[in-house]
Amino acid sequence: MKNDDKLIFTPLEREKTTITPFNRKNYPYTTFHSDEEVIHYTQEKINKAKQKSTSSSSTIISSHIKPSRKINVQAIIKRIIATALVASGITAGISGLIPFMKKTIIVNEEKNRVETKLENQGIDFEKKSDIDYKQLSIEEEDLLGAYLCDLDLDELVKTLGYKGSSDYLIKNGMVEVYESGVSHPSTEVWINYEEARLLKEKEREEQNGKSR
C-alpha cells in the first residue's frame, strides 16, 4: 500500500473497525481455489438443485409445514444467485463475483468441517443454549468455523485458555491496547483490512468508468 493512501484514513475510522476471527491476517480467500474449480463447484450445486427440483414425484401439502425459524434470508439468496451466475458463466460486470464465491466456498467448508467435528463430540446444534463449552475440544484453527456455527466466541476462546474474546484478539496481535485503555485494530491487521478495502473501492470505480 502506498503511503499517501494511508493518509486518507483517520484514527476515528480505525476505532470503528470491528475485528473478529474473519479478519485473520492473510486469510487465503483467493488462493485456495482456482477460478475453474469455483465454476465447477457452482455448476455442481446448480445441477444438484435442478435434480432435486425436478425428480420428486410426490406432492407435499401444507400440513407438512413446520414451525418457523430465524435465518438470514438475504445472505442465502445472495449466495444462490451468485452460484447461478457463476455456474452460467455470467460474471461480466460483477467484478467481485468470483472472489465472493471463493470466500463462500471456504466459509462453507470451514463451517461444515467444524460442525462435523463438534457433532462427533455430541454437540446438538438445535439446542445451542444447552452447550457446555467446557466439554468442547477445539483447536485455535477451528475458531472461525465454530464462530460461523453461531457459537459464542467469548466462551469458545475460554476453552483455549484465553480470558475472553478481547484477550484472544490482543494476544494474537489483532488489536492493540493503549495506556488510556482504548483499543484499536493492530497496525498489521488494519493495513491488511484497509488495503483490501482500497483495492475493492478501486475495482468498483474502474467498473463504473471513474478510474482515477
Place this chain on the structure above:
Amino acid sequence: MENLVNCIELDDGITYAIIDEIEVENEYYVYLVNIKNEEDFCIRKKTSIQNQEAFIQINESEFEKALLSLTKKHQNMLENE
C-alpha cells in the same frame, strides 16, 4: 439480519426453509433451502389440490425460468460485491 420464515419437510425427509416466492406467468414458484445446509436448495411450484396448498415438482425449463426470476429480483444484492 435474520428473518422469521416458514419451514417444510419434503419427501426426502429434510426440513427446508421457504426463503422466497415469485409469480412467473401465473405460476407461483417457492424457493426452499435446507435448514442444515444452506447450499442445498430446490424450487417447487405452489398450487392448490383439493383446497389444500401443495408444493409440486417442476420441469427443467421451469427450473431455469424460476432461477432466472430469482436472480432478476435480487440482482441488486450483488452490486455491492
